[in-house]
Amino acid sequence: MPTLIIHSPTLNDAQHTLLNSIGELQPKNNHFRVECAQIDAEKLFELRQESELDINLLPEGFNGSEVKLLISDMDSTLIAIECIDEIADFMNIKPEVSAITEAAMRGELDFEGSLTQRVALLKGLDTGLLQRVYDERLVLNPGANTLIESLKKQSIKFALVSGGFTFFTDRLKQKLGLDYTRANVLAETDGKLNGSVIGSIVGAQAKADFLNELCAELNITPNQVIAAGDGANDLLMMNAAGLSVAYHAKPAVQAKASTSLNHRGLDAILDFLD
Ligand SMILES: [Mg+2]
Structure with missing residues (x-):
């Protein structure tokens, strides 16, 4: 039933x-x-x-008591901002950058191309400003701490994956005691951004690959994973998980996710584990 x-x-x-x-x-x-x-x-x-x-x-075949991993997007899912838009704000180019971010999250632009375009606009930025974004703008979405603490008690791992930047995922991993992170590395020279990322871009496919790698490492099946995200670039990853949560997400994402949260905070994800 x-x-x-x-x-x-x-x-x-x-x-x-x-x-x-x-x-x-x-x-x-x-x-x-x-x-x-x-x-x-x-x-x-x-x-x-x-x-x-x-x-x-509840999706058919999903068993909350067998979940061993939650994999979550960062921007607008674990945290309430889009980091790249806030970085752009310090450079007074937020409207240009956030218009590209929005279109990419709706799935209208290919994510990799849109990220390359946006990172190029950050060229010359003093890296000290990234710390200011972290200190002054980055806030967790409601329920994040409750979710993370409860997952720890239940020995469920938390992986943070982002089409954003390791500058932020590294700090959140440290602060919140997360188990795994993966994101893009901003290239910099002499304290200034080069306008590019190092290595291949963490986009939709890389997020799904990360989920599968972690399943292999933890010796679990994708059916024991919950994936949460808000943007079109989260869908491949979400589709691979036993249960996917569209968190205050774009309509196109909600339409393809197995579950949606539009009122409650992140702690409502715990309801699936009972
Ligand atoms: Mg997002």
């Missing part, structure tokens, strides 16, 4: 009545579950609209 996850610790009367009509509501840790008859995408959409809650169907 399909399982519906209702990502809310409490329900008001209207929500309770609506959702109890689908099947018996089972209270769990911070969420509810309903074992229900087959439910189609249209009905799910209606329930989400009417209840104004995050509601997801």
